[in-house]
Amino acid sequence: xxxxxxxxxxxxxxxxxxxxxxxxxxxxxxxxxxxxxxxxxxxxxxxxxxxxxxxxxxxxxxxxxxxxxxxxxxxxxxxxxxxxxxxxxxxxxxxxxxxxxxxxxxxxxx
Amino acid sequence: xxxxxxxxxxxxxxxxxxxxxxxxxxxxxxxxxxxxxxxxxxxxxxxxxxxxxxxxxxxxxxxxxxxxxxxxxxxxxxxxxxxxxxxxxxxxxxxxxxxxxxxxxxxxxxxxxxxxx
Numbered sequence: 001x002x003x004x005x006x007x008x009x010x011x012x013x014x015x016x017x018x019x020x021x022x023x024x025x026x027x028x029x030x031x032x033x034x035x036x037x038x039x040x041x042x043x044x045x046x047x048x049x050x051x052x053x054x055x056x057x058x059x060x061x062x063x064x065x066x067x068x069x070x071x072x073x074x075x076x077x078x079x080x081x082x083x084x085x086x087x088x089x090x091x092x093x094x095x096x097x098x099x100x101x102x103x104x105x106x107x108x109x110x
Numbered sequence: 111x112x113x114x115x116x117x118x119x120x121x122x123x124x125x126x127x128x129x130x131x132x133x134x135x136x137x138x139x140x141x142x143x144x145x146x147x148x149x150x151x152x153x154x155x156x157x158x159x160x161x162x163x164x165x166x167x168x169x170x171x172x173x174x175x176x177x178x179x180x181x182x183x184x185x186x187x188x189x190x191x192x193x194x195x196x197x198x199x200x201x202x203x204x205x206x207x208x209x210x211x212x213x214x215x216x217x218x219x220x221x222x223x224x225x226x227x
Binding site for chain 1: 220
């Protein structure tokens with residue numbers, strides 16, 4: 001599985017945007033970029049995924065670099081409930097396994 | 111959205127006993143479910159892929175005779191930790207993806223916290 005690299009931790013202020021970076025320099029042409037998050041003592045939750053173009057949904061936006069070697073998850077207005085570990089994962093197809101790295105612990109300051 | 115449940119949510123057992131954890135997809139069918147284990151302050155580690163009607167595929171280093179997986183129907187997979195020991199204490203999480211789905215997302219259960227005394 002291609003590897004991703006994320007900062008161990010980041011901080012954001014409440015009601016401000018949070019930008020979480022992810023590097024995936026060995027990404028293959030068929031790899032989708034997935035983001036999941038895990039709140040304390042819960043199972044992970046899907047956030048967003050994309051292939052080449054930037055993506056938006058009700059939870060977040062995903063900005064993908066033109067060379068696809070990096071991406072950024074954007075929470076437009078972080079709230080205290082967004083405090084979680086965010087995982088950036090590469091996945092080649094639907095139905096295949098997810099390999100979790102260490103993720104980024106996002107702290108949201110009131 | 112699709113919901114995955116796990117039962118029990120937590121369990122305490124004595125060393126040497128076996129514990130069964132159930133994972134159910136409540137409103138969709140899943141031919142494949144995944145089992146993860148997570149130790150405190152660590153990431154999720156995939157243990158095995160559970161395939162409906164066939165044997166599970168275990169990740170390297172996971173003992174298949176200790177962690178028995180059964181996927182008897184399209185909505186239920188079970189993980190049995192046999193002869194549990196304190197080092198098996200962990201947070202066990204399952205996930206599933208709707209069969210034939212184009213969602214491309216997996217749905218996770220809330221997890222089961224196992225404590226072995």
